[in-house]
Amino acid sequence: MIPISTALQASLEESAQTISTCWKVTFADNSPRAGDVIGFTDHDVDITFEGVDYIAMTGYTRSDIASADDLSVDNLELVGTLRSPAITEADLNAGVWDYAQVEVFAVNYEDLTQGALILRVGWLGEVSVGRNNFTAEIRGLTQAYSRVIGELTGPGCRNNLGDARCQVDLAPFTFAFTVTGIGSDNQTVYASALTQPGPSGGVSLVSVTQANPGVAVVSPGLILPTGAPITISGAGGMTQINTNTTYNNPNPSHDTFQLSIDTSGFPAYTGGGTVTALGGTAGYFDGGVVEWLTGNNANARMEVKSYTTGQFILVLPMPYAIQIGDTGEIVAGCNKSVTTCHDEFDNVINFRGEPYLPGVDRLVQVGKQGQG
Numbered sequence: 001m002i003p004i005s006t007a008l009q010a011s012l013e014e015s016a017q018t019i020s021t022c023w024k025v026t027f028a029d030n031s032p033r034a035g036d037v038i039g040f041t042d043h044d045v046d047i048t049f050e051g052v053d054y055i056a057m058t059g060y061t062r063s064d065i066a067s068a069d070d071l072s073v074d075n076l077e078l079v080g081t082l083r084s085p086a087i088t089e090a091d092l093n094a095g096v097w098d099y100a101q102v103e104v105f106a107v108n109y110e111d112l113t114q115g116a117l118i119l120r121v122g123w124l125g126e127v128s129v130g131r132n133n134f135t136a137e138i139r140g141l142t143q144a145y146s147r148v149i150g151e152l153t154g155p156g157c158r159n160n161l162g163d164a165r166c167q168v169d170l171a172p173f174t175f176a177f178t179v180t181g182i183g184s185d186n187q188t189v190y191a192s193a194l195t196q197p198g199p200s201g202g203v204s205l206v207s208v209t210q211a212n213p214g215v216a217v218v219s220p221g222l223i224l225p226t227g228a229p230i231t232i233s234g235a236g237g238m239t240q241i242n243t244n245t246t247y248n249n250p251n252p253s254h255d256t257f258q259l260s261i262d263t264s265g266f267p268a269y270t271g272g273g274t275v276t277a278l279g280g281t282a283g284y285f286d287g288g289v290v291e292w293l294t295g296n297n298a299n300a301r302m303e304v305k306s307y308t309t310g311q312f313i314l315v316l317p318m319p320y321a322i323q324i325g326d327t328g329e330i331v332a333g334c335n336k337s338v339t340t341c342h343d344e345f346d347n348v349i350n351f352r353g354e355p356y357l358p359g360v361d362r363l364v365q366v367g368k369q370g371q372g
Contacts, residue, residue: 003118004115004117005114005115007108007111007113007114007115008107008108008114008115008116008117011108011111011114012106012117018108018109018110018111019106019107019108019109020041020042020043020047020106020107020109021041021042021104021105021106021119022039022040022041022047022049022054022104022105022106022107022116023039023040023041023102023103023104023105024037024038024039024052024054024102024103024105025037025038025039025040025097025100025101025102025124026100026101026102027096027097027100028098028099028100028101030098030099031095031096031097031098031099031100032094032096032298032299032300033096037052038055039052039053039054039055040054040055040056040057041054041055041056041057041109042056042057043056043109044056047107047109047112049107049112049116090319090320091319093319094297094300094318094319094320095300097124098124099123099124100123100124101121101122101123102120102121102122102123102124102138103118103120103121104118104119104120104121104138105117105118105119106119120138122138122139123138123139124137124138124139125137125138125139151352153354153357154353154354155337155338155353155354155355155357156336156337156353157334157336157337157338157341157351157352157353158336158352158353159336159350159351159352161173161331161332161333161334161345162331165350165352166347166350167347167350168345168347168350170331173331173332173345174329174330174331174332175193175194175196175329175330176193176327176328176329177191177193177194177327177328177329177330178191178193178325178326178327179191179295179322179323179324179325179326179327179328180192180193180324181242181311181324182322182323182324183313185317186317186318186321186322187313187314187316187317187318188231188311188312188313188314189290189311189312189313189314189322190233190242190310190311191310191311191312191330192310194285194307194309194310194311194312194330195309195310196283196284196285196307196309196332197283197284197309198276198283198284198307198308198309198310202274202275202276202277202308203218203219203220203221203274203275203276204218204219204273204274204275205217205218205232205234205235205272205273205274205275206218206219207269208235208238208241208259208263208269209263210238210263210264210265210266210268210269211262211263211264212262212263212264213258213259213260213261213262213263214241214258214259214261214262214263214264214266215256215257215258215259216232216256216257216258216259216275217255217256218255218256218257218275219255220255221254221255229277229306230257230275230276230277231275231276231308231311231313232273232274232275232276233273233274233276233308233310233311234272234273234274235269235272235273236269236270236271236272236273237267237268237269237270237271238263238266238267238268238269238270239267240261240263240266241259241261241263241266241273242273276308283306283307283308283309283312283333284307284332284333285304285307285312285330285331285332285333286304286305286306286307286333286335287303287304287333287334287335288303288304288307288330288331288332288333288334289301289302289303289304289330289331290302290303290304290312290314290328290329290330290331291328291329291330291331292318292326292327292328293327293328293329294325294326294327294328295320295322295323295325295326295327296318296320296321296322296323296326297318297319297320297322297326300318300319300320302314302315302316302318303315304330304333307333312330332344336353337355338351338353338355
């Protein structure tokens with residue numbers, strides 16, 4: 001039975017109710033705002049209750065709350081507009097609100113001494129951003145019963161590099177960097193201090209035209225399919241192409257390709273530069289993680305999609321603008337293969353995968369199939 005004061009019960013039973021809904025958010029430990037508490041209410045003015053200020057959000061609504069006795073998940077949704085400075089699209093995309101603890105309750109705003117009626121306690125689940133509004137799913141306590149307990153076998157390791165089961169000391173595989181250039185996508189980062197090996201296949205840049213799109217000539221040629229990602233570094237004069245990931249459209253000789261950008265307004269190319277194919281032989285930080293220490297994204301983390309010496313591309317753009325001079329730490333990637341675990345991390349004793357388990361083709365083999 002949900003506890004409620006006699007006075008609040010009486011207020012709820014009155015025909016002319018003065019009841020408002022509040023929700024209190026406590027940010028998760030892994031959030032940049034860990035431990036902070038913030039409150040919102042559907043009342044038309046702010047409310048202060050038990051030491052917490054609840055901001056009036058006129059565009060905030062919640063779905064009906066219903067509970068069942070069969071342990072089914074009793075989630076609800078909160079929908080609000082992005083008018084409050086406390087809720088920004090960048091913060092939502094940055095994961096600031098992920099897994100925050102939420103308490104939804106009702107109060108009599110004319111007499112807060114009557115206490116609160118707890119409507120739901122849970123955690124924020126999926127948060128989606130629309131046009132000037134957000135939708136936050138609140139997962140109830142019964143969400144825990146929907147978790148899958150156990151593991152599926154597979155050739156790849158089920159650990160995350162450096163976690164409690166992996167036990168690899170990340171210190172030798174963590175490197176500090178300072179941003180020396182940023183791609184226009186806020187996703188490509190140049191850090192000249194990173195000299196760890198990247199994918200092979202770099203060729204010399206010979207020339208770049210000032211056109212829309214620009215055309216590059218390389219030597220020797222790159223044998224790549226149309227749309228394969230490449231990166232350019234070290235080009236003189238037309239330095240803008242050093243901070244853009246481009247896509248090649250090779251001719252049959254494979255020594256020229258179109259850039260995906262307009263270079264007609266760039267300074268003339270003066271020489272030098274290297275063109276490197278991405279997505280081939282893995283770079284040292286492929287699949288690794290970046291943690292930002294300074295700048296707009298301080299304390300935020302993001303996975304690395306691909307790396308070549310001196311630059312990396314993130315899986316997703318950072319929610320806040322990256323700036324030259326921002327600092328961070330980048331951790332080596334792990335492709336979760338037993339070979340990598342043994343050769344690079346010397347940790348095969350903690351490998352959690354089954355690379356030598358017979359596959360489905362062996363299970364469905366019949367008779368003397370395959371025997372000569």
